Amino acid sequence: MLTNDRGPVLEFQKRTGYLLVAALLGHLLLISAQVSSPQGASVLETSIFGTLSRVQALTASVTQGLSGAWGNYVALKGHRARAEALQLQLDLLGVQLQHANAQARRAEQLEQLLQLRQTELPATMAARVIAADPAAAFRTVTIDKGAADGVRRDMAVLSPLGVVGRVIDEPASHAAKVQLIVDRTAGAGAFIDRTGAGGVVVGFEGATPLRMEYVSNLADVSVGDLVMTSGLDGIYPRGYVIGRIEQVERGSGLYRLIAIRPRVDFSSLDTVLLVTGAQPARASSAAAVPVP
Amino acid sequence: MTRLLLAGVAILGALMLQTVVGYQLFGRVIAMDLVLVVVVGTAMFFGPTAGMVSGTVAGLCQDALSGGVLGVAGLAKTLAGFVAGVVATQFIVSGVIPRGVVFFAMTWLHGVCFLGLYAMIERHGIGRPWRQLLVQSLLNAAVGIVATHMIERGPEWWRRRQYTRRTEGRRLAR
Numbered sequence: 001m002l003t004n005d006r007g008p009v010l011e012f013q014k015r016t017g018y019l020l021v022a023a024l025l026g027h028l029l030l031i032s033a034q035v036s037s038p039q040g041a042s043v044l045e046t047s048i049f050g051t052l053s054r055v056q057a058l059t060a061s062v063t064q065g066l067s068g069a070w071g072n073y074v075a076l077k078g079h080r081a082r083a084e085a086l087q088l089q090l091d092l093l094g095v096q097l098q099h100a101n102a103q104a105r106r107a108e109q110l111e112q113l114l115q116l117r118q119t120e121l122p123a124t125m126a127a128r129v130i131a132a133d134p135a136a137a138f139r140t141v142t143i144d145k146g147a148a149d150g151v152r153r154d155m156a157v158l159s160p161l162g163v164v165g166r167v168i169d170e171p172a173s174h175a176a177k178v179q180l181i182v183d184r185t186a187g188a189g190a191f192i193d194r195t196g197a198g199g200v201v202v203g204f205e206g207a208t209p210l211r212m213e214y215v216s217n218l219a220d221v222s223v224g225d226l227v228m229t230s231g232l233d234g235i236y237p238r239g240y241v242i243g244r245i246e247q248v249e250r251g252s253g254l255y256r257l258i259a260i261r262p263r264v265d266f267s268s269l270d271t272v273l274l275v276t277g278a279q280p281a282r283a284s285s286a287a288a289v290p291v292p
Numbered sequence: 293m294t295r296l297l298l299a300g301v302a303i304l305g306a307l308m309l310q311t312v313v314g315y316q317l318f319g320r321v322i323a324m325d326l327v328l329v330v331v332v333g334t335a336m337f338f339g340p341t342a343g344m345v346s347g348t349v350a351g352l353c354q355d356a357l358s359g360g361v362l363g364v365a366g367l368a369k370t371l372a373g374f375v376a377g378v379v380a381t382q383f384i385v386s387g388v389i390p391r392g393v394v395f396f397a398m399t400w401l402h403g404v405c406f407l408g409l410y411a412m413i414e415r416h417g418i419g420r421p422w423r424q425l426l427v428q429s430l431l432n433a434a435v436g437i438v439a440t441h442m443i444e445r446g447p448e449w450w451r452r453r454q455y456t457r458r459t460e461g462r463r464l465a466r
């Protein structure tokens with residue numbers, strides 16, 4: 001056996017090799033478990049996420065404390081807290097305004113239908129964004145509200161400007177992961193506000209981070225049209241803004257190629273609103289909406 | 293035990309810098325992979341086993357915090373940590389250029405492994421973001437060189453500074 005002053009070389013290499021094979025096999029089994037079943041590794045993932053998100057929340061408060069020290073105590077003593085309270089109020093009003101606009105549009109479209117169901121503004125809960133995704137390939141953020149605060153999987157997340165995303169995976173007790181709507185695996189039922197043409201908005205890796213799919217080549221679509229949530233996906237309430245159409249091309253198949261610029265600036269998310277009392281339009285009631 | 297603790301603290305610090313501080317201060321995800329830099333650095337200082345273990349732990353933590361599949365970054369970082377450790381034991385990588393090459397190459401190994409696994413798992417995969425990978429590998433190499441240099445030379449520089457201060461103080465006292 002080969003040896004050096006630190007011990008048998010071959011024995012060490014063999015042991016490291018075994019460890020490597022075991023680690024790689026372990027990872028492959030872990031990945032396979034999740035690929036074959038969506039519930040695969042939720043316990044392990046939730047436990048690690050729950051622990052690390054506490055550290056993230058602590059780091060976020062320290063970072064926010066340090067970065068806000070000047071503004072809070074030196075330059076604008078007291079003004080910042082008031083501004084934040086007003087911002088929160090403004091955020092809530094923004095959502096209420098969006099809802100009111102959506103209601104007005106629906107009322108115009110459905111005025112002939114006497115059986116129009118009254119809907120209420122969904123209850124929301126404010127949450128602070130504490131961290132971003134460590135991998136650039138995914139567009140998720142971590143918020144400081146979790147299962148203990150009533151957050152559940154698939155809850156819609158909004159901002160005053162429009163749709164942000166939805167809660168994915170099982171939330172930890174005081175943190176949850178939010179998949180942004182611009183993530184390449186995200187999607188939402190949508191319609192074009194001007195014409196009522198329906199489709200599916202999906203995330204896209206490119207200059208315009210959203211695409212609208214399944215809109216017929218025959219549909220009337222123009223640059224600048226507003227795209228709203230349809231509520232047909234059962235996650236996002238109907239009538240919230242997703243973005244504006246930036247580019248429209250005639251597709252080679254049946255459907256148009258539509259690029260959308262989202263209304264929300266995802267690089268500066270600070271406070272978001274979770275729809276706790278979600279009232280997404282049911283397929284049956286939404287199907288009654290006349291499409292011009 | 294001290295090595296394990298040091299590596300653990302470095303991984304946690306890198307994760308927090310990557311996910312919280314970068315986002316809170318700059319409003320976006322920073323282009324480099326600081327966690328990978330720590331894993332490769334650990335492998336270069338402590339060998340392939342330490343690199344592999346730190347890669348596994350760091351990758352799993354990164355997966356748990358991200359929206360992806362648990363184990364993919366873990367596997368990629370385990371492999372990168374192991375290979376970096378083997379390279380560091382077989383070749384002299386104490387110079388700036390060899391060290392930069394190791395960080396650069398390990399970022400590519402990690403990136404190709406990560407993208408390849410997602411190409412197998414998902415129908416469309418993540419795509420081929422080669423330009424981002426090139427930028428990330430260059431940034432990782434730069435940060436890795438500076439960080440390892442500081443770790444190696446930092447304590448010595450600090451001792452020398454303290455010694456100079458003491459000597460200056462004594463001379464002034466006389």
